[in-house]
Amino acid sequence: MAQSAVQPSSATAAEPVKLPVGAIAPWAVFFGILMLVLLYFVGAEQGATAVTSGENVHEWVHDARHLLGFPCH
Numbered sequence: 001m002a003q004s005a006v007q008p009s010s011a012t013a014a015e016p017v018k019l020p021v022g023a024i025a026p027w028a029v030f031f032g033i034l035m036l037v038l039l040y041f042v043g044a045e046q047g048a049t050a051v052t053s054g055e056n057v058h059e060w061v062h063d064a065r066h067l068l069g070f071p072c073h
């Protein structure tokens with residue numbers, strides 16, 4: 001007598017989780033802008049495009065600039 005080890009289930013199939021896009025969107029925009037500002041300071045904060053005077057910001061992000069392949073010196 002053959003018996004199946006899997007019982008047919010009357011439970012519903014798993015449903016995908018609905019993401020609350022309305023709740024996530026403001027945070028995504030916030031962190032996107034934050035990343036763009038960080039990318040600016042790493043990649044373009046030098047010389048004529050500098051927001052701050054001096055070389056402090058450039059020196060703080062200098063290694064990251066070379067790591068990401070931005071031209072430097």
Ligand SMILES: [Zn+2]
Nearest residue numbers: 062066072073
């Ligand atoms: Zn450099």
